[in-house]
Amino acid sequence: MDQQSTSSPPLPMRSLRERQREERAALILEVAQQVFSEKGYIETSIDEIAARAGIAKGTVYLHFASKEELVVALFEQQFKQFLQQIEQILGESLPMRLRLEHLLLDVYTRIQAQGNQVLIDLNPRLGLTTSLINKRPDLAAYSTQAMELISGLISEGQSNGELDPNVPSMVMVASLVNMLSPNSYERLLTSGQITPAELAGYLSRSFFPNL
Amino acid sequence: MDQQSTSSPPLPMRSLRERQREERAALILEVAQQVFSEKGYIETSIDEIAARAGIAKGTVYLHFASKEELVVALFEQQFKQFLQQIEQILGESLPMRLRLEHLLLDVYTRIQAQGNQVLIDLNPRLGLTTSLINKRPDLAAYSTQAMELISGLISEGQSNGELDPNVPSMVMVASLVNMLSPNSYERLLTSGQITPAELAGYLSRSFFPNL
Amino acid sequence: MDQQSTSSPPLPMRSLRERQREERAALILEVAQQVFSEKGYIETSIDEIAARAGIAKGTVYLHFASKEELVVALFEQQFKQFLQQIEQILGESLPMRLRLEHLLLDVYTRIQAQGNQVLIDLNPRLGLTTSLINKRPDLAAYSTQAMELISGLISEGQSNGELDPNVPSMVMVASLVNMLSPNSYERLLTSGQITPAELAGYLSRSFFPNL
């Protein structure tokens, strides 16, 4: 009666299981994100992630082979989302300045809402150590891709006169990236001293002094 | 009669031992700086610091009461140097813009030479955890002092027209601090893509768009 | 529908695990008692307890949060047993002398069988340090309770003429407590030179010289 598993349609069964599996993985990632943000990579224990997710410690290992794999999966998921966001915003048919401002606004809004989750640069705020980063050079590809998107935007701005062509684009890119993985900005935002829109506006102006 | 019998100066003896002591402490700090920079606070073991310094583990504890005291001593030493540097540069009788440029140049030169050691804000790059920082609220005083110096510079620039008074000074301070505890800039500098002077010049210009 | 699917009793499962858990804890306590008795608190290492129990060091910490908690748990377990024993014996409807003799007999029988485990007074034989004892003033309550029980017995004996009312009761209590946390008596017993019954009889007689 209860052992009929092999004969009935395996597909729905499978996909149900698979869906459940994915939900579990997503839950773990979500909880992991929170705990990593709060405590940093090293001080976060698998125990705490499991406890907050309401599952057993061993279950985490059914989905992620190690703590390192877990943080890498999290990084990839978030970076992919971030890349999509950049691509979408940069693809809008707006003047370059407005697209930049949109991007900053978006990032800062999220930071104010839930702390910095952008993880650009394998966000050092997470306490990711150089040694871990060195173990996964493949992850640099994401960073590169983001840099290229931003580079393209900068170049575009320099060709059409919106940006000063005398500043090397790599400096502009670096400045922008710095604005996106912010240290001191975060404090301004989370302390409520300034709104994301205001901050985005002011910083955008420093990119477009003449506008 | 029986106490000053040797007639030779007892001071050199003392100062020799003391000098050796200080050299040891300096060596430990130097090695600790390196390892903390490479691996972050938590992943750095006293064992490794001792091994790299060529001394025994116990010897570290003759100079620093705990790992925490070690990192705090390191932070204080570096921050004091940094504050002196800021004070000296900001006190020069130069237009505000040149003093700013000088400060950036100085910081970037050091970063290029030896990696970021400025540690502004209990540099999260070291992986210093919130819990550690909360245990030593006294250290926040250093940060405050630096912020005030920078704040003063910004205000001065806004009053004499060198800086745009319409941007809130706290945003300008945050931008400047961000430039001083640099994420992406570091890569540009250590990879040799740009010189400190160039970078300082370009970034300064973003503060003074009209000059 | 989906939760009680297995139809078999979930309780046995639970209680099985719980039983195993308790057995482990009991095993650890038992081994700890032995090692503490042999070496004293400070010289006993968790490593040795684990090794003798045939488990890993970490496993000890699944049951007791720290070495201190372990010794406290051991103390409480034994003192509770001891208090129950005193209360039961003192509650018997026998002449005071016989109850006293019964108590001594009981204690000495246990000492002969397994060494002194009474731990009265946070037994200094364990090498429990003053600093540890000071950290847990709550444990003094056990001692107080035992002293009060014994005090009551002595007072009773003095009122009904079984004991000499001219000796201050505190001296009698101290003498009796000394008999219960015995130094030299232990040697007599464990060396087999005397039986518990004989020792109890003789000592009882020194309390009741006229009977």
Next chain:
Amino acid sequence: MDQQSTSSPPLPMRSLRERQREERAALILEVAQQVFSEKGYIETSIDEIAARAGIAKGTVYLHFASKEELVVALFEQQFKQFLQQIEQILGESLPMRLRLEHLLLDVYTRIQAQGNQVLIDLNPRLGLTTSLINKRPDLAAYSTQAMELISGLISEGQSNGELDPNVPSMVMVASLVNMLSPNSYERLLTSGQITPAELAGYLSRSFFPNL
């Protein structure tokens, strides 16, 4: 002038040095006694002994080969004193009861003045562990010698009718030894609830119920 050491009379020189040496050793023993009494053997560090004696740590090792040798020397010194004291008191031409009372009075007076220093039985109060004691079986000889002295006294009392001959002498010896390495008695004395003379009197009476 100051290098005439080899030609002049070496004897006084030697004995001076020797006397100084012995004074140093005595000082160390004295301080060690204090610290061991306060903290127990294991929690006492050579560092603290040296510091309290006002000498360098290494100097302790010029006089005692190890921490264990130090505590053994201390034990021997004190036990020898104690044996002398027993011998002297027991040799007095007094009725046995008064000699016993004298002995108890003497021991309790010292306990009240400075805590228990008798160290009988390698006093477990010092936290001396069985393992240490087992390493030095030779020390048992002191204990044996004291037991024999006390045994003689007891036998004498039993032959001349002062003590009940029906109680085996070993029980009486054990009781007496228990009184001399006192646990609960110490509290009575140091808290001032009773004087040494009173305590000695009451306990003596329990040995001589009919007097």
Next chain:
DNA sequence: GATGAATGAGCGTTCATTCAT
């Protein structure tokens, strides 16, 4: 002889990972 800096074995404790159930 005296010093005290240096040593390094050893301890209590944590936690990523494994595995029997």
Next chain:
DNA sequence: AATGAATGAACGCTCATTCAT
């Protein structure tokens, strides 16, 4: 699949002992 008890390597720190000065 899910559990969570068990594991054991690794860490921060202590302190008896040694040894260059």
